[in-house]
Amino acid sequence: xxxxxxxxxxxxxxxxxxxxxxxxxxxxxxxxxxxxxxxxxxxxxxxxxxxxxxxxxxxxxxxxxxxxxxxxxxxxxxxxxxxxxxxxxxxxxxxxxxxxxxxxxxxxxxx
Amino acid sequence: xxxxxxxxxxxxxxxxxxxxxxxxxxxxxxxxxxxxxxxxxxxxxxxxxxxxxxxxxxxxxxxxxxxxxxxxxxxxxxxxxxxxxxxxxxxxxxxxxxxxxxxxxxxxxxxxxxxxxxx
Numbered sequence: 001x002x003x004x005x006x007x008x009x010x011x012x013x014x015x016x017x018x019x020x021x022x023x024x025x026x027x028x029x030x031x032x033x034x035x036x037x038x039x040x041x042x043x044x045x046x047x048x049x050x051x052x053x054x055x056x057x058x059x060x061x062x063x064x065x066x067x068x069x070x071x072x073x074x075x076x077x078x079x080x081x082x083x084x085x086x087x088x089x090x091x092x093x094x095x096x097x098x099x100x101x102x103x104x105x106x107x108x109x110x111x
Numbered sequence: 112x113x114x115x116x117x118x119x120x121x122x123x124x125x126x127x128x129x130x131x132x133x134x135x136x137x138x139x140x141x142x143x144x145x146x147x148x149x150x151x152x153x154x155x156x157x158x159x160x161x162x163x164x165x166x167x168x169x170x171x172x173x174x175x176x177x178x179x180x181x182x183x184x185x186x187x188x189x190x191x192x193x194x195x196x197x198x199x200x201x202x203x204x205x206x207x208x209x210x211x212x213x214x215x216x217x218x219x220x221x222x223x224x225x226x227x228x229x230x
Contacts, residue, residue: 003155036216038156045206045223046148046156051216089156093214099170100146100158100214 004029004090004103011109017078020106022090023071028101030071034093037066037075041086049088050075077108085110113137113219115207120224127197127228133190133207133221141165141185144210146217147192149203149226159205160192175201197228 005023012018022035029035033053038046048057050066053073063078073092077084090103119131133145147159160181161170169181180193190207204225208217 032214034214034216038217040156045220046208046217047220048216048218051211051218052213055215057218091156091158091216096170099161099172102148102156102158105155 002101004092004101006088006090006103006106008104009107009109011111012077012080013111014080014082016080017076018080018108020075020077020088020090020108022073022075022092022103024073024092024094024101025071028071028092028094028098029068029073031095032093033068035066035068035073036091037064037073038089038091039084039086040089046089080110082110084108113209115209115219115221117205117207117221117224120205120226122227122229123197124230125198125228128193128195129197129226131192131194131205131207131224131226133192135188135190135207135209138209140183140188144212145183145190146208146210147181147190148206148208148217148220149201150206150223151200151203154203157203161210162190194226197226199228202226202228 037050040046054066114136116134162181178196182191204223206223207221209219
């Protein structure tokens with residue numbers, strides 16, 4: 001049950017776009033279109049930002065988008081804003097043996 | 112409004128036991144799969160356990176298999192996690208999280224309850 005691999009940190013200036021990668025294997029990210037992304041501010045519970053790879057829950061800004069290619073999923077934040085500064089985690093369904101696996105997490109800094 | 116409220120956390124000695132609860136409101140609890148997810152201090156998220164809407168299907172992470180037991184009481188709109196043989200590495204904030212259908216994500220989370228395993 002190895003965690004999905006994310007970059008430890010990503011930064012960008014206000015208004016810019018950034019992309020966070022989430023690399024798994026053919027047993028998780030590569031096998032299922034079931035990657036979700038979570039935003040977590042310090043001391044707060046995670047918040048669902050993307051599900052099923054690219055779908056946004058109601059109320060989530062359309063500045064957030066998700067995609068997948070092979071064993072790697074990606075979260076793109078466009079028009080970066082100060083409030084986007086947080087930790088971001090990906091998560092993938094991984095079949096009945098492992099079930100769910102989270103990513104290592106990425107700290108997004110708005111410069 | 113969907114609400115998930117965890118309780119039962121606290122300080123416990125290594126080898127001890129603790130039972131966490133998650134009280135659900137604002138939705139038809141019996142229709143949703145549920146999970147426990149934990150986060151060690153300063154660390155990332157780790158999925159712990161899943162239970163189907165009826166309670167008939169259950170999965171655990173290898174790190175807790177054989178020590179933790181997930182259960183639910185749909186009549187009481189409550190989710191539970193019985194934690195036995197606790198270790199220092201189980202120290203974490205434990206969140207309950209509601210599943211979207213088809214394993215596609217966790218759409219609502221509680222505020223978490225802190226479990227500290229220490230002598």
